[in-house]
Amino acid sequence: MKLHWSPRSPFVRKVSIVLEECGMMDQVERLHSVAVFAAPPNPEILTDNPLGKIPVLITDDGQTLFDSRVICEYLIGLSGHTDLLPTEPTSRIKHLRWQALADGLTDILLLWRTERGRGAHADPVILNAFETKTRAALAVLENESAELKQTNFGLGHIATVCALGQLEFRYGDCGWKAALPGLAAWYATVSTRPSVAVTAIVDDGEGPAGSVDASPSFTYRTTG
Known part of the structure; x- marks a missing residue:
């Protein structure tokens, strides 16, 4: 299988945690793919996902699966780790x-x-x-x-x-x-x-020129 992947995507991380829990990480080739919302779509991603978003999983039988919810359910079913998503x-x-x-x-x-x-x-x-x-x-x-x-x-x-x-x-x-x-x-x-x-987010610094990396101003204050 192949996975369109980025080390700073939270939704890719979600799939990666499932892969780790299911013992399937070594069954997936990771394709480093940059996807930025406020930028032209990455043509390499568009080939497998018309929405231009990651993650995308390309299965061994050639299916292209997106988004993370579909991919995670597929991997859980494939591995038999129903403890991660109970049937009850x-x-x-x-x-x-x-x-x-x-x-x-x-x-x-x-x-x-x-x-x-x-x-x-x-x-x-x-x-x-x-x-x-x-x-x-x-x-x-x-x-x-x-x-x-x-x-x-x-x-x-x-x-x-x-x-x-x-x-x-x-x-x-x-x-x-x-x-x-x-x-x-x-x-x-x-x-x-x-x-x-092992799947902690890493900022690899990749992205389009002029992308904003500064943290937005937000202070959590309780009320009352």
């Missing part, structure tokens, strides 16, 4: 819900950074909306941090750790850990898991 309905929905929340948060963090990169042309309404949604999503995860800890590790946890990894990578000085102690404690523990530690 209640447990499965729990993980799928966490995945939806975490993937949505990751999308917001990526789009928020892109909008901030527009400088004086950034829309303040959009910026405020992204911040409000980020705070709301993190508040839910804080409220459910005990349940995250008590539930067997699976796809919901993987998506959540990737969202928080993106928050730490691009918004590291925002102060979320002090404001959300339950979530921060869970994140510290899960970050020591081998599959999580």
